[in-house]
Amino acid sequence: MRLRLRQFRLRTGPHEHRVVQPWSPLRHTSLRDPEEYGLLMGDHDGLNRLAGLFSFAAYSRHTIVHVPLRDGVPPDEGRGELVDLVLAHPEAGLRPTKWPELRRRLVHGTPLTVRTDERRTDRDARAWLDRPGSRDVLRHTTHARTYFLIGGRDAFASAATAFAYAAGWGPRHKRVVKGHSACMTCLHGELAAGHDILRHPEIVICFKPYPPYAHFRRPGR
Template identity: 75%
Template sequence: MELRLREFRPRTGPHEHRVVQPGQPLRHTSLRDQAPFGMLMGDHDGLSRLAGLFSFAAYSRHTVVHIPLRESVPPDEGYGELVDLVVAHQEAGLRPSKWPGLRRSLGRGTPLTVRTDEARTERHARAWRERPYNRGLLRHTTHARTYFLIGGRDVLASAATAFSYAAGWGPRHKGVAKGQSAFMAGLQYELEPTRGGGHPHEVLICFKPYPPYAHFKRPGH
């Protein structure tokens, strides 16, 4: 997949950081933070680009991927606060508490085009799923109206394939042509257990075309 991004090189003291954002907003994609079930809802374009962005984060160990979602068109269903999404490899050393200051210093950025390798992503995702122990999980937290997912290559690749599946099969789901959302996948086993026990956290991944729904046609129709 080819991704068009904007690249930023903000500095905090002597340190330079690399941050990328989608070149164009994911206008019809949103993320609601309502523990223990977050809900990410998007159309084909948004879910496809999220698959690519997670794949890019998996192999860009020193890059922070910032996906602004709060300004997207609000969905007409779901509960919880609308939040942005930040995805990063664990080696990027990102601390969520430092993110607001880093975000304020982004500036204008420069255009960047990258390509992702879907076959490689699927290979590493499969390796993560087949690894029974010590396979590495995503750290997750919400800070400053931003949901953070931070982890290693293989678990980020697994998350990328979940978005790819939702983007590919969501349009085929019955009812979506009438504006109904369809639950397609979820991030649960990829996430670290909730501290103190309780219900495990999960991010539900749902497909929903954007209105007016007359424009939407299921594949094969």
């Protein structure tokens, strides 16, 4: 996949951070604060680009991927505060408490185009599934209206394939032609366990076309 991004290089003390954002916003994609149970809803473009962004994050250990989601079209479903999304490896050295300071300085970016390798992403996602007892997981927290996922290559790759599945098969769901959302898959095993031993954190991924729905056609029709 070809991704158009905006790149920033910021220095805090002795550390330099590389931050990238989508060049254009994901207007019809949103994330409800998933402290325990989150809802991510998007159209084909948003879910497809999230698949690419997670794939890019999987192989960019020293890059912070920032996906602004709060400024899009507000969803008409779900409850909870709308939050942005940040993806990073531990090697990026990002502390969520320092994020507001970095975010304020994201003002003069430069264009960047990257390509993701879907075959490599699928391979590493399958490898993650084949290691049920020793999988890496994504640590997660919410701070400053931003949801942080911090982890390793294979967990990000697995999440990327979940978004690709939702983007590819969501438009084929029968309910969506009338404007209904379709629950496609979720991020569950990719997320580190929370404090509540009775409930594992989860992000449900839903597809929903944006209005006017009369112009939406399922693939093959």
